[in-house]
Amino acid sequence: MITLQHIQEAQQRMKAVVHKTPLEFSQTFSRLSNNRVYMKLENLQKTGSFKVRGSYNKIMLLSDEEKSRGVIAASAGNHAQGVAYSSRMIGIPCTIVMPKGAPLSKIQATQSYGANVILYGDVFDESLEYARNLQQKTGATFVHPFDDPAVIAGQGTIGLELFEQLDDIDAVICPVGGGGLLAGIAIAMKQKNPAIRVYGVESAACASTTAAKQHNQPIVITPSNTIADGIAVKRIGDLTFSYIQKYVDDIVCVEETDISRTMLYLLERNKLLVEGSAACSLAALLYKKIPLEGKNVVAILSGGNVDVTLISRIIERGLVESGRFVTFSTVISDKPGQLNKLLRIIADLEANVMSIDHQRMGTNVLPGQAEIRFSLETKNSEHIDQIQRVLIESGYMIRRLD
Known part of the structure; x- marks a missing residue:
């Protein structure tokens, strides 16, 4: 059972390492949604996303013997950079397995944090299988991107920061892929103030959490291509889903057009470059997927690692859609x-x-x-x-x- 105390302890561990990211009020999005909208800017976090929180907490909890054997992870993006950065800060060996087609910028960013990057497989699932096999051979600790109590508690530190930054919170809207971020924030919010409503948002092109709720258990889905690649997870975690069922009020889906328009809005109106997955939370509010009016609403902007080769296409698509x-x-x-x-x-x-x-x-x-x-x-x-x-x-x- 992950409790508020676990999250508070995680916050103490990472106090000198992880940024307390800004909570920014937006007049534009408040007017458009008829709410008072605050944006939690995890796109300004170290490594460019919230992922460093969970990975750092996980690695800090390892024994000295486990640390000596190092850690291993599989990722095509933000999780890779979070694990690599955390490993460098603690001073332990780190191996990241990435698909061969991973963007060069993300490979180089991960290597810049000192990780040993292995390119294996054409898709993430092949990279994950290889990483699991390598972990068994080397004895390194596998750092799961979401389905791990320490990772969930680390992500939940965002919820504690929200209480420090805003006195009156009516609702929090959060992207959901594997579920670590949503589960962690939901635990923090609901255990401290059960009256706060917590919503998860996913792309309609990869609605694995919605499918899990319909079947009352995690299932594997066949996703379509989505601009929200950071939350394009075919199966939500077992552990994360159990907490989402307990604490999250609702899960909604947004369309690709909603996501791309919101990315463009954020770039134009607030000068914020965010990933498609990060834009989902705000898109759900702007396009009336969540029935909120006149409330203090926090939208979690989970990351900002957009490949520079895609930025122009994102802008063009957003312009066309709008x-x-x-x-x-x-x-x-x-x-x-x-x-x-x-x-x-x-x-x-x-x-x-x-x-x-x-x-x-x-x-x-x-x-x-x-x-x-x-x-x-x-x-x-x-x-x-x-x-x-x-x-x-x-x-x-x-x-x-x-």
Whole structure:
């Protein structure tokens, strides 16, 4: 049984190592959701996510003999960096098994903390199996990413910080994948104040916790691709699920469009770069997945380790989903002035041309014609509909390319 005392002891262990991350009030998201919204910025935590809390607490509890044999973990991202950083701070050997296709930036970050990184397997499950076999051979301690009492207690220290930072909390919204973060926070909140409501949020593309609740036990699901890769876990942990059943008020799902829009909102309005998994908690509030109004609500922004090669695609996707970017195709007569006529209509509609491609060859292009593909910066979805309608009324055959 994990108690509030276990979490308080974990907080004392990590006091000199882990950041007490800011709790930031957001006027923008408060207005949009009709609540008083506070964001717990774990994206500003050491290693860029909350994962360092649980891994550090776990490693600190090892005996001297266990520490001498080192630790091993399997991860494609944040857990790898959390274990590697914690091991360096304590001064013990650390091996991390990562899939061959793991982003180079995350491999290098993990190595920079002094870990021995082994690339094995094409998917995480193969890396995990290899790490388990290696652990048995070496006698190192396996640090599970979520289904471990010490890890759960470490993540729960976020809940204790919330009580120190905000006097009156009505609800906490937290992403859920394997369940360690949600379980830890829920234990801390409910054991200290049972009146506080705790919600878990997952991507609809990988709703393993929802499936577990429906079957009343953890089951393996087949996930779809999701921008919230940090919580794309096919099976929630047995231990974490037992605490979620006991302490969490509800689990909700958000769509990919909700996640990407929220990431863009955070980047534009608050200058915060967060992962898709971190944006889920706020997305659930903004898109009315949770019935809260007029409440003091804390959204846990769990991490900010976004691969730089993906940032532009995330921004582009967010712009498209929010109606701020669109690409059209049309065919015009290949005569002087025709392109200028098209662009004049677009300018009058106050859209900004971001790029334009002019092709005289193609299956839909007859001799004497040219296909024009043009990308526009727009105001919203209604603005896009207006542009398309006016162009059609002006005689253009318009095809939208999304």
